[in-house]
Amino acid sequence: MSWRVNNDAEFAYGAGHLNLATTENPGLVYDTDKISCAISMPWRPHLVGTKSINRSSMLPRFGYDAPTDPSMQPQHEKRQTVNCRCFQAKSPQYRSSIYVQCCTIKALKELQITVESTNLLFTYPLQNRSFKASKFAFHIKEEFIAKLPLTMAATTANTPLHKPSPLGSSSKSSIPISKSVLHFRTIPRKLTPPRSLSVSSSLSQSNSTPGSTASAVTPTKAPTHDFISRYAPDEPRKGADILVEALEREGVKDVFAYPGGASVEIHQALTRSKLIRNILPRHEQGGVFAAEGYARSSRLAGVCIATSGPGATNLVSGLADAMIDSIPLVAITGQVPRRMIGTDAFQETPIVEVTRSITKHNYLVLDIDDIPRIVSEAFFLATSGRPGPVLIDIPKDIQQQLAVPNWNQPFRLSGYMSRLPKEPNESLLEQIVRLVFESKKPVLYVGGGCLNSNEELKRFVELTGIPVTTTLMGLGSFPSRDPLSLQMLGMHGTVYANYAVDKSDLLLAFGVRFDDRVTGKLEAFANRAKIVHIDIDSAEIGKNKQPHVSVCSDVKLALKGINKILESKGAKVKLNYSAWRNELNEQKVKYPLNYKTFGEAIPPQYAIQVLDELTDGNAIISTGVGQHQMWAAQFYKYKKPRQWLTSGGLGAMGFGLPAAIGAAVANPGSIVVDIDGDGSFMMNVQELATIRVENLPIKILLLNNQHLGMVVQWEDRFYKANRAHTYLGNPSDESEIFPNMLKFAEACGIPAARVTKKEDLRQAIQKMLETPGPYLLDVIVPHQEHVLPMIPGGGAFKDVITDGDGRTKY
Structure with missing residues (x-):
């Protein structure tokens, strides 16, 4: 028997399978993920359908379109002498053939075909011949063909696996078709679909066997x-x-x-x-x-x-x-x-x-x-x-x-x-409820995984009276103004939120990943508490902090189940954490979120407070990354999920302005405000043109301190205030506001104003909100302000910093 090799037929790269159909044996398809081909040279090219193409390990690169045009022939690499293509014919008259397309074939010793995960190896000697043409034929032993990994048998001989491309080659080979027919018996198999064409291995492929359906x-x-x-x-x-x-x-x-x-x-x-x-x-x-x-x-x-x-x-x-x-x-x-x-x-x-x-x-x-x-x-x-x-x-x-x-x-x-997560195990939910009844100082620690279960979360809090603290990504999942809200925890979280976690005996972690900006020193985080972790991603459970009880489930489903159990037990009547709540309320009074005012200068925290008051906490807020981001998290009181848009884990500057565009497109009629810093704003300032052209009613509250404020804060605290390329203004004239943000807005036809005095701020923000369409308000704020509280990186709650700023010597 023989396999004809010809470069004139249309072929399919990446099909994920190998079709060797014949009249006698219709629709035989072989999984090319398990077949590889190599010429006895220093490299080993693979048949089509591999999961990835790695530039350094896969030489040569092959198999894209019918190479009938000389300009479309394989390209040579400097460190190789031969380029080879192995592919499957698409045209029905050729689909019983494997084609090997080579260019400048010299001194080839053998062609090898191997089957991965088996010991099968067939070697075809080429007798050290030189080929001038880029086509040749070779024979393969029948017993080897019969052992190839068969993955599908088609039902009819007239059903081609692939339709010929209307744009592809239609030329025919001069070799008679009868020469290419393979005669061998097949083993009946159940139908299995060909593998996905995905090149990624980030998700596991089908685990189905050849006998599965x-x-x-x-x-x-x-x-x-x-x-x-x-x-x-x-x-x-x-x-x-x-x-x-x-x-x-x-x-x-x-x-x-x-x-x-x-x-x-x-x-x-x-x-x-x-x-x-x-x-x-x-x-x-x-x-x-x-x-x-x-x-x-x-x-x-x-x-x-x-x-x-x-x-x-x-x-x-x-x-x-x-x-x-x-x-x-x-x-x-x-x-x-x-x-x-x-x-x-x-x-x-x-x-x-x-x-x-x-x-x-x-x-x-x-x-x-x-x-x-x-x-x-x-x-x-x-x-x-x-x-x-x-x-x-x-x-x-x-x-x-x-x-x-x-x-x-x-x-x-x-x-x-x-x-994918299944329904939560009821016995685990019962165990969680039992821990709730046994605890005296429980606290809820909720993250972005709770944004779709805010109603269930509120019902759980109503039934138990347990105080709630949220991560940066979880803001809005529980109303910030609720008496049981402890607001944000973590590096720049409230003192009372971090205090609650530190003193708690039960930490209910729902939809969170125990990020380092939340936990600080892992060994000291919630070290007195039993930990319950519910998350949809099993990889997050136990990754950073080992829980006592864990449930891999959608938080929404888990909370529904827990609430049902609590209601049946009369939890609202039986549970009483008033002493614990009073202890936390004392911390709220002792360590409130606050700031200082210096003369006519505008505290950036005050600007956000005014915005919160004038919008009644109903605006969709986007931010860049830096100090302004943390102040927006602290001083704007979010009522519902998806009001708060920020780059949390990556911390990508330049996020705020384009994110506001997306929010405005998705939520026409809503108030959308980008609270930004001058550093982040400049990274995607060109999107002002998009805002103007689309006439999106986005308001930009720009807290402009002429510096990379968060890095300056670290310089002040830990580097003796040594400025290392954090000044964004004009060094030759530091009294100048540079660059002039109003000119950027003017160039794009967007109304803009600047405010420098605290007494003028409220009116300026009111005008911004009332002006139809987009508007930019450049708020000049002092660069000496620090985001507080602050737990230094890798620190614990005992290391929290609550006072001082850039005007203080450290």
């Missing part, structure tokens, strides 16, 4: 019955149009997309959509932060789109931020055509590899038919379990290719589905 492990996305496509059901359309329609079917109304060469097809398709609006950012980082603001304020997945290369890499900070803060995000990037991947083409970046560790999952789309499934999976992954960002990288030729989409493809997420 797809229905047993993979859910099918319910079709959107009320969606009306603008295309006829059997009408071919471009991959970019399939992508846009897939977004429409997911309910996407707004995207934040910046065009480029590799994504221009997507933007052209967006212009044909009547359901999706593009808000054009002025920088890709602005786009991804805006998508985050959209998601944080609406609970919907935010969508951003960028081109390849620098456009894609400009998304990195936003993806990392969304990953750490658990924000649902779908980022779509254009990529160079498949045939050019790995050739250092113009604006080529392996963004899947770059973002592997900062996304929940990512995809490199290598088959146009997979777009509907991948988009559906991306939104499911982004919003289910612990939310997070998902990236989809789409080569330009896939965007241009024509196909008829299948909208009812099953998910290929069996490994992920098996790890």
